[in-house]
Amino acid sequence: MKTINVELGDRSYPIYIGQKLLSDKSIIKKHVTSKQVLIITNEVIAPYYLDLLLSNLSDKQVETLILPDGEKTKSLEHLNIIISRLLKNKFSRTCTLIALGGGVVGDLTGFAAACYQRGVKFIQVPTTLLAQVDSSVGGKTAVNHPLGKNMIGAFYQPISVIADTSVISTLPGRELSAGLAEVIKYGLIRDKKFFEWLQKNISKLINRDEAALAYAIERSCINKAEVVAEDETESGVRAILNLGHTFGHAIETALEYKEWLHGEAIGCGLLMAADLSYRLGYLNEATVATIESILMEAGLPVKNHPRVTMQKMLENMKVDKKAKDGVLYFILLESIGKAVITADIKTEMLEETINKYLSRG
């Protein structure tokens, strides 16, 4: 087992990475110090891992809430369902919430923990590759609004993250690829050596080689933890973690959070960010092709969804959280391993990029 610390002063916490961690009673018991515990999970994950988690908490007052699968669950309505359950069971401010699931469960549970009685403890038990390498780490919690993704949320840190690599064995192939989009992102934004390792090992990852997966998760978490420690609330450098996300979120909103997984939209978004970087003269065509190639090998889309239009893309990008007083900011690449934050991208250039990937639809 590897332990990575996210260094945030009195909000610091450990990420545990290793095989069969869910079967290890000692880790969860170390962090659940309250009597009252609510486990939030979904209908897909519950049959696999809920009983295992429950068996480690037999001496607690445990409630479980099994929510529908999918991005639609990240809503104010489901937040209200969680709060109601907590209140009906008279859960006090010392209780602990556990998120057992992917990014949707983690983001929703984290936001519920941030809000309930102005803040209670929560633990992330991510069960998808994407959640293990990205959404469970760093304290970004949120629900969606019909007009924009993650528009209602909080920066709120868990007290620990338990990333059991054995759960990847039950992950559907599309979910594995979606997770790899964020893994590739870390290489692109700040870790050239890791990107080169990924180029050599991408087929091992797709074939779920446990040692390769463990290394990829570890490198991803180390990269994320370093960025978050530097800038917890995204006032500066943390924005680089959003490479491809301005495009990706616009795609997801256009598809009403259906059809594509978050990581799939980000995969396509990474390529669009690379293309825009090329149009600005940062990257050469060969590098864009290298990025397209690794995304394809990872099983990610390299063209936009046929239902997404130019108009929808432009409209949805305007409410991006990185916009400041109406000016849109983009995270782009100066080279592989070096991200840059840019403003004032010309609309024509942006349209060229969007159009290039639309036209293949």
Add this chain to the structure above:
Amino acid sequence: MKTINVELGDRSYPIYIGQKLLSDKSIIKKHVTSKQVLIITNEVIAPYYLDLLLSNLSDKQVETLILPDGEKTKSLEHLNIIISRLLKNKFSRTCTLIALGGGVVGDLTGFAAACYQRGVKFIQVPTTLLAQVDSSVGGKTAVNHPLGKNMIGAFYQPISVIADTSVISTLPGRELSAGLAEVIKYGLIRDKKFFEWLQKNISKLINRDEAALAYAIERSCINKAEVVAEDETESGVRAILNLGHTFGHAIETALEYKEWLHGEAIGCGLLMAADLSYRLGYLNEATVATIESILMEAGLPVKNHPRVTMQKMLENMKVDKKAKDGVLYFILLESIGKAVITADIKTEMLEETINKYLSRG
């Protein structure tokens, strides 16, 4: 004009207290540095002060949202209305929200600011005595849930508080009394000299003597700022600010946030806390009578609302935010000017106190 600083490191902010501050363009302009501004107010306050505030922001992109008056507005539904308005107008993360109103508008706006895109700036312009001396200061933001008051919220500080004492002139009498409940509370929990001053000057305050009001607001804000600086997230001493609130919130919940103003419920709650302190041997009967007397002079209820039952009181108190793993904590008085946090109050004793004030109904 007096300026009191709430000392919270990089979240520190000033409270301005004085006459006709709403007519002073320089204060608001100093703090609103963004182009996009949303003013949130209600239908009662808007006719009095909205135009005045708007005239000071003529060079900004200002949206206004006028909500219904009353505690029912502090809901997830109204949070969603605010978020929708922000998104429809493409407000970015650099925007500023201004709460123009009493505690309901302030708590709701503050929570919206805490959540929108994970946090935007907000300014409190409290227009009731209660909001000026209590709810606008200290960063407690929240909305209600049908099963409990302030159950969904955040600790989130404003960037400034502008307390214009001239607005008290248009305040209904009941609202003035409600504000005095919190003013009296500061004397009771930590400022004996101020309590003695209040005993001598309570009729001046009821008669809206401007100098007396300004002094009472200033002493209240100083007391609150000192407590909040010591314990921002209520892990310890800040709990003393909740004297009377466990009872008061139970009353409000029983009345479904109707009939009584928050401060009226707190007025009655202060007396019940004093009575329970007497039953535990902390206060003598004469002191309880002194407290009852000043509450009566302030125009506050000294018996529970006739619609509230023993059962409702006990039930509602169980989900109090001060409960820890099922044990109920009470803020009580050791003497006037000295609050104490206690646990494990015997249910019979609690029932005696509740019963005493019910029986007068």
